Amino acid sequence: MRARGGDLRAGRPHPRWVIKLGTGTLSTPEGELDLPQIRRLVEQVSALKGEGWEIVLVSSGAIGSGMGLLGYQRRPAAIEELQACAAVGQPQLMRLYEELFAECGYHVAQLLLTYLDLDSRTLYENARKTMEHLLSRKIFIPVINENDVVSYEEIKFGDNDRLSAHVASMVEADKLIILSNVPGLRERDDGGGRIIPLVEEITEEIEAMAGKTRSERSVGGMVTKIEAARIVGSAGIPMQIADGREKGVLRKIADGERVGTLFLASGQR
Incomplete structure (x- = not known):
């Protein structure tokens, strides 16, 4: 993936966030x-957005939505079933986003990516330019998901955590925020213990705290979130994990309140 070239944050009047919304959220x-x-x-x-923030959403939920429509109670294992769920669920998800954001005066723009797109210099640059143009238009909110209908290996793991990290690097975000059904990194890999509010460096001890997801409708868990933190951290971007169901969670983060777990970028240590 392309390394982050220079620090554009000083020239921006408002922060640019990539917000990843997990299936459980x-x-x-x-x-x-x-x-x-x-x-x-x-x-x-x-x-x-009304205050000037630039927002890119990386949204899960297509497979989970399709599971409900197709009558699955558990996340299927077969790739073709997962892809069918995504094909059915993605339009429903985007239709809902468009309706709700329109009520607030905004429109959404759908971008479906695969890791092949990110590995291609030309496709990567095309996606980056498209997002920059949409962000410049102010009334549009890019909503990104992995193109699960054509993806194969990637559909099995990640729940968009790593994709959101690559997108944050692509658009040179000021912060990656992962909203999940967990309130942050906990001391124990079974989900117990206190929440670690600040991670200055991802060590073996931090990695040992990660646990895999227990949800039938999600994948990844804390393991892929730590991987995402490593990706954006190397690009100079901090990452914050928080409970997406906490009241006013994005406002709290914007106001600098201590919420969830903040992973510092390499240049901030």
Whole structure:
């Protein structure tokens, strides 16, 4: 992936965030899209946009949405079933985003990426230019998901954590925020112990605290979030993990409140 070239933050009047919304943050325990919860997140993003923030969303939820429509109670193992879920669920997810953001005066723009797109210099640059143009238009919010309908290996793991890190590096974000169904990195890999509020460096001890997800509708867990922190950290971008269902979570982060776990970038240590 392209290394971050220079620090553009000083020249921006407002911060640029990449916000990753995990499946557990967007869905009910039964796997249906959680409309009241998604509305709350949309309203928070829209409020920041109204203050000048530049926002790129990396949204999971397509497979989980498709699972409900196709009648799956558990995340299927077969690639073709996962891809079918994504094909059915992605339009429903985007239709909901468009309706909710339109109520707040904004429009969404869908970008579906694969890791092949990120590995190609030409495709990478095309995606970057497209997002820069959309962000410059102010009323558009890019919503990115992995193109699960054509992806193969990548669909099995990651839940967009690593994709969001590569997108944050691509657009030279000021911060990557991962909103999940966990409140942050905990001391124990079983989800117990206190939340670690600040990680200055990803050590073997920090990696040992990571645990895999236990959800039937999500993949990745803390392991891939730490991998994402490593990717953006090397590009000079901090990353914050927080509970997407905490009231006003994005406003709290914008106001500098201590929420979840903040991973510092290499240049901030």
